Amino acid sequence: MTARNFKHALFCAVITMVVAYPILGLNLVARGTRVGLEGADTSTLVAIFVAAMVVFSFQLYRDTIMAALGKIPKLPPLAGREPMPQAKRVKMESWVLTGIIVLALFWPFFVSRGSVDLATLVLIYIMLALGLNVVVGLAGLLDLGYVAFYAVGAYTFALLSQYMGISFWMALPLGALFAALFGLVLGFPVLRLRGDYLAIVTLGFGEIIRILLNNWTAVTGGPNGIGGIPEPTLFGMEFGRRVKEEGNTSFHETFGIAYSGEHKVIFLYLIALVLAVITALVIRRLMRMPVGRAWEALREDEIAARSLGLSRTAVKLSAFTIGAFFAGFAGTVFASKQGFISPESFVFLESAIILAIVVLGGMGSQLGVVLAAIAVTILPELAREFSDYRMLVFGAAMVLMMVWRPQGLMPMRRTHIELKRQE
Amino acid sequence: MLEVQNLSMRFGGLLAVDQVSLDVQEHEIVSVIGPNGAGKTTVFNCLSGFYKPTGGTIVFKGQEVQGKPDYKISRLGMVRTFQHVRLFNQMSVVENLLVAQHRHLNTNLLSGLIKTPNYREREQKSLDRAAYWLDRVGLLDLANRDAGNLAYGQQRRLEIARCMVTEPKLLMLDEPAAGLNPAETKDLNQLIVSLKEDYHVSVLLIEHDMSLVMDISDRITVINQGRPLAKGTPGEIRQNDDVIKAYLGEA
Numbered sequence: 001m002t003a004r005n006f007k008h009a010l011f012c013a014v015i016t017m018v019v020a021y022p023i024l025g026l027n028l029v030a031r032g033t034r035v036g037l038e039g040a041d042t043s044t045l046v047a048i049f050v051a052a053m054v055v056f057s058f059q060l061y062r063d064t065i066m067a068a069l070g071k072i073p074k075l076p077p078l079a080g081r082e083p084m085p086q087a088k089r090v091k092m093e094s095w096v097l098t099g100i101i102v103l104a105l106f107w108p109f110f111v112s113r114g115s116v117d118l119a120t121l122v123l124i125y126i127m128l129a130l131g132l133n134v135v136v137g138l139a140g141l142l143d144l145g146y147v148a149f150y151a152v153g154a155y156t157f158a159l160l161s162q163y164m165g166i167s168f169w170m171a172l173p174l175g176a177l178f179a180a181l182f183g184l185v186l187g188f189p190v191l192r193l194r195g196d197y198l199a200i201v202t203l204g205f206g207e208i209i210r211i212l213l214n215n216w217t218a219v220t221g222g223p224n225g226i227g228g229i230p231e232p233t234l235f236g237m238e239f240g241r242r243v244k245e246e247g248n249t250s251f252h253e254t255f256g257i258a259y260s261g262e263h264k265v266i267f268l269y270l271i272a273l274v275l276a277v278i279t280a281l282v283i284r285r286l287m288r289m290p291v292g293r294a295w296e297a298l299r300e301d302e303i304a305a306r307s308l309g310l311s312r313t314a315v316k317l318s319a320f321t322i323g324a325f326f327a328g329f330a331g332t333v334f335a336s337k338q339g340f341i342s343p344e345s346f347v348f349l350e351s352a353i354i355l356a357i358v359v360l361g362g363m364g365s366q367l368g369v370v371l372a373a374i375a376v377t378i379l380p381e382l383a384r385e386f387s388d389y390r391m392l393v394f395g396a397a398m399v400l401m402m403v404w405r406p407q408g409l410m411p412m413r414r415t416h417i418e419l420k421r422q423e
Numbered sequence: 424m425l426e427v428q429n430l431s432m433r434f435g436g437l438l439a440v441d442q443v444s445l446d447v448q449e450h451e452i453v454s455v456i457g458p459n460g461a462g463k464t465t466v467f468n469c470l471s472g473f474y475k476p477t478g479g480t481i482v483f484k485g486q487e488v489q490g491k492p493d494y495k496i497s498r499l500g501m502v503r504t505f506q507h508v509r510l511f512n513q514m515s516v517v518e519n520l521l522v523a524q525h526r527h528l529n530t531n532l533l534s535g536l537i538k539t540p541n542y543r544e545r546e547q548k549s550l551d552r553a554a555y556w557l558d559r560v561g562l563l564d565l566a567n568r569d570a571g572n573l574a575y576g577q578q579r580r581l582e583i584a585r586c587m588v589t590e591p592k593l594l595m596l597d598e599p600a601a602g603l604n605p606a607e608t609k610d611l612n613q614l615i616v617s618l619k620e621d622y623h624v625s626v627l628l629i630e631h632d633m634s635l636v637m638d639i640s641d642r643i644t645v646i647n648q649g650r651p652l653a654k655g656t657p658g659e660i661r662q663n664d665d666v667i668k669a670y671l672g673e674a
Contacts, residue, residue, distance in 0.1 A: 290524075294525055309523075311494045417517050
């Protein structure tokens with residue numbers, strides 16, 4: 001036992017050194033036009049050695065340490081408490097949620113412009129994650145190219161406004177519908193695929209869209225992107241200092257208040273908030289409708305679902321289409337918020353982050369996904385000083401989550417369905 | 424109601440089902456028996472559309488169904504259970520029954536989103552039907568449990584209830600008694616007979632439990648190594664020398 005532990009610990013320590021030394025202990029330095037290699041200073045080497053020793057001693061006494069950790073009392077003893085009556089809990093939840101939404105409506109008037117801007121981004125991610133939640137969390141279709149639909153939504157707005165002068169409010173449904181159409185088109189070839197195979201094809205699809213946008217220079221402007229995307233208007237009132245379009249008035253003149261750049265930011269935030277709430281409500285409703293149950297049935301057992309007369313084609317396509325629809329929504333808002341888009345905004349990393357939000361939040365759980373979207377978007381902003389280690393922290397958080405809460409922050413809870421007793 | 428003629432299923436060089444014919448009339452329980460690997464489940468898979476049979480015809484209610492996709496066959500009123508229970512494990516018991524009723528619900532997305540009165544009415548109906556069948560198989564108190572957490576016998580009953588809410592004409596049960604204890608088997612026996620008597624459903628049954636088969640079947644088809652061996656009433660099958668040699672006698 002001890003001998004084995006010792007061997008294992010030694011092995012781990014050596015691995016630590018082997019991995020850490022080339023990464024931390026060797027530095028590239030510029031010597032004139034050439035690049036040279038230089039050893040790091042002693043303190044780094046000592047640090048690597050200390051790290052290896054820590055790994056060594058942890059592995060050596062692992063059993064003892066883990067046993068001691070196990071003795072720490074579990075956090076809230078939930079099991080002992082009587083669960084709240086169903087009706088009461090549902091009522092309370094809806095009150096709390098309404099309260100939060102009302103708070104969110106007034107919040108931007110009291111905080112800085114930067115925070116509101118960030119909050120808009122959070123809301124866009126919430127929309128995206130809720131949409132992907134339909135595809136991955138409910139229907140169980142692993143989609144790694146979700147960002148493609150986001151891009152379709154954003155580019156639909158950008159191109160329509162550039163070539164046809166269409167406004168935000170016209171582009172919003174068009175962008176969403178266009179993205180939904182792309183979801184449908186992608187759905188057909190992947191009908192027979194599941195799991196890993198599906199993931200690879202969707203990954204490819206996401207890249208195709210991005211590369212197409214990048215190379216179709218004549219239309220999309222290629223890597224230069226598209227600028228000058230109009231901001232949303234409020235009943236024909238623009239939020240800029242000067243009115244850009246004939247027939248429109250400007251917001252600050254209509255109301256006789258001084259011009260402020262904040263108006264525009266807050267207005268965009270409110271639009272994003274309303275859209276995110278609509279997204280959440282619609283998907284929540286869909287989940288309780290036959291189509292939502294069909295998605296879950298397909299995830300649980302495709303063969304049984306088919307044996308009950310569910311058409312795999314219809315169920316899968318509806319999941320892809322509806323998921324893509326909301327990505328299109330988010331894309332349109334994003335394009336309007338940035339005023340400029342380029343293929344750079346729609347790289348694979350975005351898909352990965354949205355997927356991470358869904359997994360972190362708990363597959364299928366709307367509240368969990370919203371919380372995770374907030375956490376994943378805001379934490380990197382709060383920890384700006386550590387931006388070099390952002391991905392490291394992100395990865396570590398994912399690993400820890402998988403160890404301690406593999407089902408996500410707030411795993412999906414089944415709705416309680418009250419049945420009438422038969423007489 | 425169901426007429427199967429010269430059904431064949433070939434997997435490459437293996438002829439798993441060879442010229443099997445059987446028929447099920449209205450209001451009848453027909454059993455398919457045979458030793459392990461005789462091709463009984465393959466017959467089921469052909470009938471329910473999971474496999475495309477390589478030969479023969481399947482006529483259900485005057486309609487040729489061989490080669491049709493499984494979900495279409497199921498919608499015609501021919502619904503099956505599985506040898507290994509296949510429930511939607513992470514969904515609640517009642518949700519399992521609601522999924523099965525999607526056809527009876529208005530599938531129009533918009534009417535569901537805004538909850539039209541018509542939609543509400545249909546939804547209530549499907550809830551009532553689910554409650555009725557849960558009560559019938561004794562699972563009403565467990566309606567909001569996850570289906571995967573039920574005991575094995577309960578899962579078996581839920582699977583049958585899930586078929587019944589689709590209001591089938593023909594119920595195909597693949598070894599429904601597998602893994603049940605004698606008391607549960609007796610309950611199952613009564614349930615199947617009542618499905619026939621009270622709900623006018625025909626039953627096509629694959630089963631190894633001879634006491635169950637002999638008890639409730641109106642007619643029996645015996646298959647051995649993919650080929651039909653004998654047909655007849657339980658009494659005739661019991662006396663048939665070939666059957667005794669191939670199957671009953673070995674035990």
